[in-house]
Amino acid sequence: MIQLASDINSDQRASSSLRTRLLETRQLSVKLAAPLTAEDMVAQAMDDASPTKWHLAHATWFFETFVLAPRMPGYAIFDESFGYCFNSYYEQVGPRQPRPKRGVLTRPSLESVRAYREHVDVALEAFFALGLDEDDAAASALEIGINHEQQHQELMLTDVLALFAANPLRPSYGQPQPQKVTAAKRGWMIEYAGGVERIGYAGQGFAWDNEGPAHETLIHPFALADRAVTNGQFLEFVLDKGYEAASLWLSDGWAALNREGWRAPLYWEQRDDEWRAMTLQGMTRLDPAAPVAHVSYYEADAFARWAGRRLPTEFEWEIAARRAPEAANDLSSGALRPLPAPSSVAGAPRQMFGDVWEWTGSAYLPYPGYRPPLGALGEYNGKFMVGQHVLRGGSCVTPKGHARATYRNFFYPHQRWQFMGLRLAEDL
Template identity: 45%
Template sequence: MILTATLLDFFTETRKHTENICAPLEIEDYVVQPMEDVSPPKWHLGHSTWFFEEFILKKFKKDYKVFDADFSFVFNSYYESVGKRVVRSDRGNLSRPSVDKVYEYRDHVTTAIQNLFTERTDQELDSLLEIGIHHEKQHQELLLTDIKYILGNNPLLPSYGKTLQEQPTENHTQEWIAMAEGIYDIGHHGNEFCYDNELGYHKVFLHAYQISSTLVTNGEYLEFINAGGYEHFEYWHADGWDWVKTQQIKAPLYWHLIDGSWHNYTLAGLQSVLLKAPVTHLSYYEAFAFAQWKGVRLPTEFEWEAAQKLFPWGKRWEWTESAYLPYPNYIKAEGALGEYNGKFMVGQKVLRGGSIATPTKHTRSTYRNFFPPSARWQYFGLRLAK
């Protein structure tokens, strides 16, 4: 557990960073919701604030005055035990409250948290604040990628800014890292922060395998496209093939074929696809199909974790072949916070690592991200195994 004074600094730094992410936006950008999975920036600002108000201030701050009684309905995401909420697909209809009012809400809650932790602290409070900070960091990544989806679906393909190097090149040669058959330790072990889905520290037996030292690049993926990868059903799961045909998928998200050359939309605007950069914005379906075409496979999340010290990671969230399931002896927390991870452990695939959009002090080698197999608006890539 981080010391309270340091934790409060961490909180203040995190709150400021969320607002810095929104700084380049025009006021019109704050409310747009081009698909259900993408939340408007204004909603992220409000929801990450509501979390602190709902789970800390209402419970622990004496005589705390709720900023607006309607905001729990507006900014609750999926916590059934907390009460009613706006349907996810309707978040883009929230022209009110205004952006200015949401920023007032943020200031109100931030100040109240700072005052509370100046007045008193205990282990439960510190633990809740730390969870809230990392919850907001998760939303920082979602906020940035949602902004990209909003702007990337604007017909003008406007630039957000040059805050990220979205096409970092791989500067070393791909090698196959050999891992011996044996028993490996899996899961979080120690006193540092982690989510409950990383717990249940346990051992797994792995057969001998090999894992790539590098991520698959745009150039390698372009070979798959040129070889007709999206036209041959034998590389795809049945669900994946249906998805390709129904959605008319022909390339990664944000790729545009212009005058015979591939370009991709980035937060800095439209750019030529850099062949040596790791491919991104792929669904699990596409990652699986590419591996099938190459005659290899995706690693399991356990294979990834066992080998992670032997290769660089963090440029892309990496799809694995593992379903998102609880570890042995997993215990779901009581109350609303128990809804954070446990209830999503069905129909999802695990991703490991992190991405260029992941904020600092957030990810770790045991972090388990999870998304449905069709998702691809996040910075999703792949590493091969055999």
């Protein structure tokens, strides 16, 4: 079984320096890939997913391209062809392998990618030894690189799940764990008065550019569920023929449902009278008390309509998250799947920073006064601000410390291979 809670992501780390966090992040990526075979790491399950080998190389290319090459005197590019192979979407950097075709990159070999990571890691150590990280611009680039690799650690696992779910053998990534299926306890709605609230990141630490500028927003009184929607609740929607009721669905969602043949969340299967789901521990019985995962925005919106409620705006979600405990079922727990909500604390929402990313009703748009950073790194968030919806929180495979109340994740409304769930809201 892969152990995550007690080593690299431990809260007992000796130092929180930039160098230490960089080293831990680089080591964790390798550790996450360790249970996989070479064949596992080159396959691509679908256009949205990428092979593990590509993730390992791309995160390394990021440090080489944005930290070492422009800032370290005498740095030697490992292989000029890797820029084409492992660039993702940075138009200003140059052409790249099309995303849907990353699975054909059987070359460079896995051994070459591992040598590439070692080459860049040695150079990063030298970078710190020379004191070059003390420059504000260099420190910023390193911080972005750390957070960028953490995002790809989450993608590595969700992409592996997509790959193994498509495999008829239904292999397990982690060692199967004893499963305790529990009955879901009743949740409740928490009321919020609303008013003029300051939204967005305004602290001194790291945040992505799309989390600001902080600005004031008028919030009307609302109520938000104290926990994420559970599998048991969503199963009621399925059994009530929610996937057959056109009146519950947005037009584009109804078209996607019929085009793709959706009849339940991704990875759900019914065997006789038992519902099961594909997880990173293989096929398991559906836990009715655990949060539902792998639902698209369309499915989340249809469920909310069926339940007589709605999805929260991202601003409502952020306000509620300020009261939420920071403890979360994230990657450091080692569970690798959403878990039932912990015991409640009166007036405090649960599960806001782990288990599943939560769809909001907010389109992914810039905040007032937003300007993307200059240069290629300005392509990271700003150019995607159209046609997508915001998710908030974090998931069971989000690295520890990566999420925060202002974090804005975003995906297209039809996508559902990530650990995507929902929380209900209503007007007061």
